[in-house]
Amino acid sequence: KNEVEQSPQNLTAQEGEFITINCSYSVGISALHWLQQHPGGGIVSLFMLSSGKKKHGRLIATINIQEKHSSLHITASHPRDSAVYICAVSKGAAGNKLTFGGGTRVLVKP
């Protein structure tokens, strides 16, 4: 079983809809990261969370440490939000390396 599981694997939404992506992990972590990758593009770090909730524009990330669960929400989705969203955890060991979920491919239709 993977240490980091994401759901759904694929998601299609209409422009303006509210989108939620879920991430569950099974190990102790120092932080959880949400990353975004557009087709053919590099990876951008959206959030790093160790507790609570963070908001940036239309994106909201939450984490529940007790439940070992995080969600990424996209409000008022737009076609430019179409991308792969990746959840990753760091365990705080030397080097701060990441363990990745499998990603969620999001398509927002106009």
Next chain:
Amino acid sequence: DVKVTQSSRYLVKRTGEKVFLECVQDMDHENMFWYRQDPGLGLRLIYFSYDVKMKEKGDIPEGYSVSREKKERFSLILESASTNQTSMYLCASSIRPGTETPGYTFGSGTRLTVV
């Protein structure tokens, strides 16, 4: 704007060649990483470094080596390229754990094809 720069966006190399992928960061980050990304397998860690001249194997180090002679530069070396090393290679850097500033910065990737 802070960034991680990978020297090539696309590379085509022949089987058996020695290949160097270069990565430079301008953020004074301690940690640097090389990942490869393959369809269906996601991102996998090849090597990382948490200080100059220090290196640690990741999950899939076989067939690769690395060099970190200066803090800002982390090189990935394919000693003898093989077709199963055709992949997207991503470099990243991060500050040490325990801070609240943005954790990770990724380069734009190098798509390597070995023929």
